[in-house]
Amino acid sequence: MFTYTLRRLLFAIPTLLIISFVIFALLDLAPNDPTGDLPLTIPPEVREQIRASLGLEQPFFIRYLYWLQQFFINEPLNILERLTGWQFGDGHRMRVLSWATRSPVVDLIVQRLPQTLWVVGLAYLFGIMIAIPIGVISAYKQYSIFDQIGTFVSMVGYSVPTFFTGVLLIVVFSSWLQWFPSVYDTNLEVTDFSSFLAQMRQMVLPVAVLSLYNASQITRFVRASMLDNLHQDYVRTARAKGVRENAVLLVHVLRNSLIPVVTVIALGVPTIFSGAIITEQIFRVNGLGQLLIVAVQGADIPLVQTLTFIFAVLIVLFNLIADVLYGILDPRIRYE
């Protein structure tokens, strides 16, 4: 198991290098010019100097290597320095600067991360918590009314895009009933009970939209996996030797059925960061997804590169975690 993990980790390095190259090359090939927005009155030689100050006169491959060094060595060191207060070197490393705000990209990301984690992470958690019981009951009482309704709702939740459910919830709950605000206010600080209540109220709609979507996806997996296990011989054996039905269902079958579900959940974690772009956009949650949209619209290449690459790192990482988890949880799986 350990050697397998190690091998996978080693294999992740070339994968990430290739992905980083793809992202870098794609953005570099792009027919756009960061000085394009500047006034036309700027003389060409000054424009050249501006381009040089942005590092654009270097050949492609050199810039790529610089970027790699920046991303893998300098910025992690900066974060470590900030977290621990230690000093590495002289402390005057280059930062990846956003073209639009001229502030370090990493700082922007650190500012936006809490909102995303709160709203989207909570929604993922809720989704899992709703999905598992529904999936278990649906499978146990297959073809019952509960199962029919549950399967239909999960199919609807899985098919209806979040940008429609989000807008629909805003129409009903913000516009008609006026129960919840439709815009997420990041400036709100939780200091007392009333502000805590306000925070809860503004989180209800985005969390509801995303939970519905996550729950309906996971429910389908839980149900299918439970159904696979319910008809296995070991279930009959357990019943035959007189194990109580609750124990059969919740100990024997559920534990076995959750093995594939856990990997699906692990694979879905990166979408907490990247997949909620649309929901963040609808409810104006200024998290990572919204940052990406703003960066894309403003052609802020360094910011887009960094964000996209962070998402890629997360995907590769959680793919690895899912595979390793699967091996740990299911002793039948052997990675040679």
Added chain:
Amino acid sequence: MSDTTLVSAPPAKASSPARSALADIWRQFRAHRGGVVGLAVFVFIVAAVYIGPFIHRVAPNAINIRDKNQWPSMAHPFGTDNLGKDMLAQVLAGGKTSLAVGFTAMLLALFLGTLVGVLSGYSRRLDGPLMRLTDLFLALPLLPLLLVILLLFRDTLRAAFGPETGIFILIVFVIGVTSWMHTARIVRGDVLAVKSQEFILTAKSSGMREYRIIWRHILPNVLSSIMVSATLGIASAIITESALSFLGLGFPSDFPTWGRLLFDGANFLQLTPSRVLWPGLAISLTVLSVNYVGDAIRDALDPRSLKR
């Protein structure tokens, strides 16, 4: 469209005593209530989108500023938008684009996925590199990359092919190129299973050319999983296109798609909620029905259920 033509053809054959495999599948498919309803809804939507404009003869882009922001009425069954354009006509026109994008992107993804899947399943030499490529694509953060590609290459393609065709080509290409991986994996697995069977060996020993073996023996046997991928592919392509349009990076406003209509309508939510409702409902119903059809096809093709 492959699924509709395929499942609507066989009933004539079903009455004949010797049941073909397709008739068997159709019989299984009919047993799945959700699938039949889904197919009916999907056929209805397609028919409405293509025949509707001949019945509801209002130009989708006709501006009539006096009738702006109207709620549904007899003259405008879905209401009007802030420029007085008729919403029903716009939803129908938008559906044409959305469905076209869905179908073409699905076909492209299917083609790429089948190509990669068959090649890597059939040829041992290509298997490693192609599967690594698939893994690599699966590790790409797709939505961010789609946004970036759209943003960067939009103007170039627009200049080359005109505003509508350019964006259409770009979106179809981008969605197709980023959604073939699951098809490839499934097809590869199936090809590996089929390849080890004896009739392939027979074909080989009788001197059949490799590409003929793939075309005549392998492809027909993996068709079932390709069909399931096809239905799921349409659904995800339609959703992706709508999402891109919803983020304002898809088609331009004067060239409506369902996602774009939803995006434009979202700003007039309190004034005319129906502007959001209809396109959203159209997307949801289409995707829901296609997903149900996919489910039914998968059940129908499942050998465990065929035994029944």
